[in-house]
Amino acid sequence: MLTAVTRDVDAALASCELTFLPRAGIDVNLAVEQHRQYRAVLSSLGCNIVDVPTAPGLADSVFVEDTAIVLDEIAVMCLPGAASRRPEVDGVREVLREYRRIESIALPGTLDGGDLLRVGRVIYAGLSTRSNLQGIGQLRSIAGDYGYVVETVETTQCLHLKSAITEVASGTLLINPDWVDRSAFGACELIEIDPSEPHAANALRVEDKVIYPSSFPRTLDRLVQRGIDVTTVDVSELQKAEGAVTCCSLVFDA
Ligand code: CIR
Numbered sequence: 001m002l003t004a005v006t007r008d009v010d011a012a013l014a015s016c017e018l019t020f021l022p023r024a025g026i027d028v029n030l031a032v033e034q035h036r037q038y039r040a041v042l043s044s045l046g047c048n049i050v051d052v053p054t055a056p057g058l059a060d061s062v063f064v065e066d067t068a069i070v071l072d073e074i075a076v077m078c079l080p081g082a083a084s085r086r087p088e089v090d091g092v093r094e095v096l097r098e099y100r101r102i103e104s105i106a107l108p109g110t111l112d113g114g115d116l117l118r119v120g121r122v123i124y125a126g127l128s129t130r131s132n133l134q135g136i137g138q139l140r141s142i143a144g145d146y147g148y149v150v151e152t153v154e155t156t157q158c159l160h161l162k163s164a165i166t167e168v169a170s171g172t173l174l175i176n177p178d179w180v181d182r183s184a185f186g187a188c189e190l191i192e193i194d195p196s197e198p199h200a201a202n203a204l205r206v207e208d209k210v211i212y213p214s215s216f217p218r219t220l221d222r223l224v225q226r227g228i229d230v231t232t233v234d235v236s237e238l239q240k241a242e243g244a245v246t247c248c249s250l251v252f253d254a
Contacts, residue, residue: 002207003254004047005064005095009035009238012059016241017082019129019159024240031237035062038211038233038248045206045231047251052091060085062238063247065162066112066130067092069123069139070252073146075100076139081110081130092250099254103142111135114160114247119167119188123150126161126180153184162246166203168210168228174219176201191226194218202244203230204251211245 014026039049055061060082067089069076075096077089093102105111115126116139123143125136133152140150157179158164164179172189175182176198182190193200193216200216203223212220214232223230235245 001254002047003050003099003252004039004042005050005052005092005250006035006039006042006248007052007061007064007091008032008054009062010054010056010058010060012057013062013237013241015059017060017084018242020157021240021242026237026240028237031241034233034235034237035248038235038245041211041231041233042206042249042251045209045211047206048254050095052095055087055091058085058088060241061088061091063114063241063243064088064092064250065247066114068096068250069113069116069118070096070100070250071118071143071146071148072253073100074103074142076142077102077104078111078113079105079107079109079135080112081128081132096250099252105135105138108132109135109138111139112160113250114162115155117161117165117167119171119173121148123148124153124161124165124184125150126155126164127152128155128160130160151184153180155180159242162202163199163244164201166201166246167205168203168223169205169208172226174201174203174223191222194222199239199244202246204245204249206251213239213245215239
């Protein structure tokens with residue numbers, strides 16, 4: 001059964017970590033409503049929603065993607081590059097241990113799930129302000145035992161690898177080529193975002209469908225023209241926290 005692990009928006013969301021965006025007023029009540037709709041779309045696409053209990057004061061805890069990568073065989077608990085986010089991991093581990101054997105990244109390695117893009121048996125790992133070579137190396141060693149190849153890819157000007165590139169259909173990636181070098185993804189078909197929408201590369205694939213922010217109409221057109229079945233969601237308040245659609249869930253077969 002397709003499962004989506006999510007976590008409520010914390011009341012402290014407005015105190016979130018920010019790296020590339022200036023702080024803008026976040027309407028937390030609206031964020032809660034947008035997140036409710038996001039969960040409803042996940043449900044409508046066949047996901048069983050499993051919630052991680054809230055841990056008050058963890059401002060960024062809605063962004064569960066950064067705490068783990070769930071592979072078919074195991075879950076690897078990440079070690080977020082931002083120290084304020086490390087306490088988020090425990091609650092997610094407690095949930096994931098119901099579904100997978102758990103492995104973990106340890107200091108001095110750091111690794112954010114937002115930097116991990118899995119395409120088949122390849123995991124592209126973003127070398128970013130959050131994820132370092134030690135963290136990526138630990139993942140390579142853990143996942144290598146299960147036949148995954150981990151490729152390191154440098155990102156620039158964006159928070160995570162998945163700010164710059166995500167999978168929108170099997171072997172087809174949506175990319176902002178200004179933030180990540182397209183040559184790293186030679187084996188895949190690439191769709192470029194519309195250049196006027198630099199944040200538009202983050203799409204959440206759920207089997208043969210895609211959940212996508214309503215704020216990027218030009219790139220949305222490109223996806224639709226390629227025959228991709230897209231459902232849009234308004235995530236304006238989560239975007240002000242430098243989040244988008246992949247970061248609010250961990251979707252896997254359970
Ligand atoms: C952070 O800076 O860590 C959060 N404010 C946003 C994290 C978004 N995560 C993601 O896109 N995977």
